[in-house]
Amino acid sequence: HEVYLAVKDMAHVADATLLFGDHDLIVKLEAESLATIAKSVVEAIRQVPGIIDTKTLAGAEL
Template sequence: MIRDGLLGSDMSVGYVLINVEPGSESSVCDAATSLGCVTDANLLFGDYDLIVKVEGDDMGDIARNVVESIRSIPGVVNTKTLACAEM
């Protein structure tokens, strides 16, 4: 894995595609970026409203953060987590 120009980081990375209730895009984005596991967030046009980059010790850590933190943000309707390949 390449992270900040370095090979072999011990962190796992995932991206979470999020659908939100209409009108709650900004508040969900703000809430997501306040979470320690979220390192980047962007609003989207298209099938999803928001994408967030999540980092954790392993994919289990990322899954826990998605289920316990991201999905509990008011306005979140649906999430889809994409795990980055570690090669």
């Protein structure tokens, strides 16, 4: 829950949802570029105490 509270209001975070199962949290980021999202993940999200691992998936509107 502390990790959720830490990331939910970060820049580029459009949504954060607590999960049950193999993963604890899903965070949706929105930005002008994939590079901006990658920077947010590396420089902000991965620095939050309690985050052990991240997986980044990119989506596209067709």
